[in-house]
Amino acid sequence: TCVPIVGDIPLTDEKQGAIAVFENQNNLMSETFRNIRTNLQFMLGNDKKVILVTSTVSGEGKSFISANLAISLSLLGKKVVIVGLDIRKPGLNKVFNIPRKEVGITQYLANPEKNLMDLVQLSDVSKNLYILPGGTVPPNPTELLARDGLDKAIETLKKNYDYVILDTAPVGMVTDTLLIGRVADLSVYVCRADYTHKNEYTLINELAKKDKLPSLCTVINGLDLKRRKYGYYYGYGKYGKFYGYGKRYGYGYGYGEQSHDKES
Template identity: 40%
Template sequence: TTIYLIKSTILSLDKKGYNYIPDNIFPSNNILLSQVVKYNEDIDKRNKLISGTTEDHPDVKRISNILDGKKIVIKEGMLNFLQKLKLENDSFVKKLNSLQNKTFNLPTQDKKISRNERTITIISETYKYLMNKKEETAISLNSTAANSKVIEKAYCNNVPIYPSKKLIFLIAITIGLLIPIVIIYISEVLDTKIRKKEDITSNLDLPFLGNILTSKDKLISLDNRSPAAESIRIVKTNLEFVLKTLPSVGIIRAKTIFVTSTISKEGKSFVCANIATSFSHSGKKTLLIGLDIRNPKLSEYFEGIKQDFGFTNFISNNEKTIDDYIQPSNINKNLFVLTSGFIPPNPSELMLNENIDLMFDTLKDKFDYIIVDTAPIGLLSDTSLISRFADAFVYVTRCKYSDKNFIKEIDQLNKDKKLKNISLVFNDVSYNSNSGYVYGYGYGYGYGYGYGYGNQKEEKTILEKIKIFFKF
């Protein structure tokens, strides 16, 4: 009702003229009440003046201006008071709804209380019953007379009868021996990677050129005397010896060596580039050809070599000769590089092009050695398509990376005569895996200097020591 009266009063203030405002509709707001009382008093003064004068009289206008200002102030105060009343009303409504909800939930809560009281009563009765039974049982046990007596006091020996220390020691020693045997057996069964050269040589009746040690350098320079450099020179020397024993290799024309592997990342391109570099250092005019046209890598080993200008350009363009695509290397004057060129959409078809016969026939008359980096033969057929141009194949396997099943594939390729004159190289061999070979270098002041390598005993790992112990 108060809210309605205040709204009506606000509407009357918006009308023209000066009407009295009832002062009993907001008794709780003393400030607004005093303003309304003064406003009504000013209306009385104005009405008295108008009864004796007109509305244009200066006093009447002054009082009218005062009343207009008070109307605005009273209206704002009434709007604020109205807003306050609405908020209080909303708060009362919420409290009323909350009380109604609580009143509505009282029966449900009463049911829960009754249920809990019944449960407590049942548990209490059960507890009392069990306590009574406990007391009855205790009384019954205490009142029963013993039907046995002690004839002789028991005694014991200081040595325990069970458990037996000897049996425990025997079981512990047996388990201690069985555990390493089982571990070694499981590790051998689950290990499918080639870890030493004996894994290769014991299963293949093929020439083994040697191990290539792990190297931090991409290319071995002429003055490099590191173990990795020496291992590459050994492989190159052994390869020369193998080529001399082959009756199919000509003396006048270039010796053509294809380097391949079963899968990628076995170090095929690394071996190829370093063997070619080693031949060139020995004064042989050497050509390095990249025929792994799907994944070319040779340009990474030589500075200033254009990768997209090479073999595929020659095959696709008949206007230039093969000499136009051969690039000199930055290593020495004896080493030349023929990169694979741009990557074509049909690599296998290019390998069947008749210009390849012309290319190899021309190049064999111009170089001493031709080293060819081919595609992995276990993944692609590109190498098989051009294998007829090779005098010998160098097959690369990588330590701790190549699978032992690759050995069977190599043996099958040899039996089927798909690759001729295969020689094996074991790449990325660490010092501890190099069949006991440890390289040493020393300089003596006043006694000259030199370098060498010897067959020294390497430090065995714990697993290898356990294997040796059980073999004994």
């Protein structure tokens, strides 16, 4: 690929759960996300703060990485908000055990007169981490994301938080994420070892070449340390398989109308 690889994430036990980074823990996973955090901060510079996270298809670990990156940034003492912008299939409620699925950013996008900050919740993971879930699944997700309500929402969040993490839909299946790209400063594309097809990097390189996503970089997820003989390799691997995702995402196909089943 022509885009920077900002980190590798180790394979973890699927029983561990979605949260892998904790305060005052110096394990491999925490160190891995510190490394990714440092690389992304270097790419962002001082005045940019909106990070978009996406993948090609479901099961590659984008919500896992979004959540743990947000936690890692919050442990620096920074105020961080993670936004569920995969509004067709919101996933942050499950990651952070949020029971009220009807409360979220779709309420604001449908009615920008609402107070956005009333929809933001403090997480129980870190005192500096806030969550703005996806909310009720709308009948017109693409149209909602194309409106200027999204631009206004991100501007409001930028005024109130040091970092804004956007957990978005898989770019290989719908065009939603390409629309969201206009409000981001940096894009993290998640690929998963032994899962993502190598030819997906053709899509990643094309997105970078045509500037369809800003400052695109990639993370390799799910590297099995037991299969690596030399060096340090990071990844979390099989987690997506056990996270309730099948091969298909429930969207139909988006970018290029291609099927990305393993058999294809």
